[in-house]
Amino acid sequence: MNVSDESTRMIRVADVMTRDVLTVTSLTPIGKVLELMESKHVSALPVVDDDKCVGIVTATDLVKLIRETNAALRSGYPHYEDCLWAVDLSHRKLDQQPVREIMSVFVDKVSPQTLICEAAKHLSTCAKHHLVVEEEGKLVGFLS
Numbered sequence: 001m002n003v004s005d006e007s008t009r010m011i012r013v014a015d016v017m018t019r020d021v022l023t024v025t026s027l028t029p030i031g032k033v034l035e036l037m038e039s040k041h042v043s044a045l046p047v048v049d050d051d052k053c054v055g056i057v058t059a060t061d062l063v064k065l066i067r068e069t070n071a072a073l074r075s076g077y078p079h080y081e082d083c084l085w086a087v088d089l090s091h092r093k094l095d096q097q098p099v100r101e102i103m104s105v106f107v108d109k110v111s112p113q114t115l116i117c118e119a120a121k122h123l124s125t126c127a128k129h130h131l132v133v134e135e136e137g138k139l140v141g142f143l144s
Contacts, residue, residue: 010115011115011116011117012112012113012114012115012116013110013111013112013113013114013115013116013119013131013133013141013143014112014113014133014141015116016116016143017112017133017140017141017142017143018141018142018143018144019140019141021046021139021141021142022036022040022042022045023045023046023047023048023139024036024045024046024047024048024057024099025047025048025049025099026047026049026054026055026098026099026100026103027098027099027100028047028098028099029095029096029097029098029099030062030065030094030095030096030097030098030099030101030102031094031095031096033045033057033062033099034062034095037059037062043058043059043129043130043144044056044057044058044059044129044130044142044144045057046107046132046139046142047099047100047103048139051138051139052137052138052139053107053109053132053134053139054103054105054107055099055100055103055104055105055107056103056104056107056130056132057099057102057103057104058104058129058130061102061103061104062102064102065094065102066094107132108122108123108126108128108130108131108132109131109132109133109134110122110131110132110133110134110143111133111134111135112133112135112140112141119131119143129144130142130143130144131143131144
């Protein structure tokens with residue numbers, strides 16, 4: 001093992017995490033979540049209520065929702081592409097729907113003192129792309 005390998009092993013999550021975390025609340029409309037993700041170029045947002053991380057919403061959650069909505073429209077309207085009113089109504093409803101209805105409540109969390117090699121191992125083991133960093137039950141960072 002060389003010196004750089006040894007020093008890499010000592011890096012903590014606090015050394016590399018995003019500290020100024022963009023968050024939403026569970027009541028934030030999905031339309032607003034989409035706008036934030038697009039304008040800030042992020043693929044996930046922690047959902048925070050009363051200073052506690054209660055969930056996470058990802059771009060994958062949003063894609064799944066859109067696919068399910070389109071599938072429902074197709075089953076109700078075989079030529080739904082011709083029913084622009086149905087598509088418009090559906091999209092307006094999605095825009096107003098609170099994010100709590102699609103967020104994941106199973107949030108992977110680590111502490112700022114966690115070694116980065118442990119955090120990376122956790123991400124690869126659980127097939128996740130994001131970790132919420134908490135200290136004393138409060139969100140202090142985000143790791144992607």
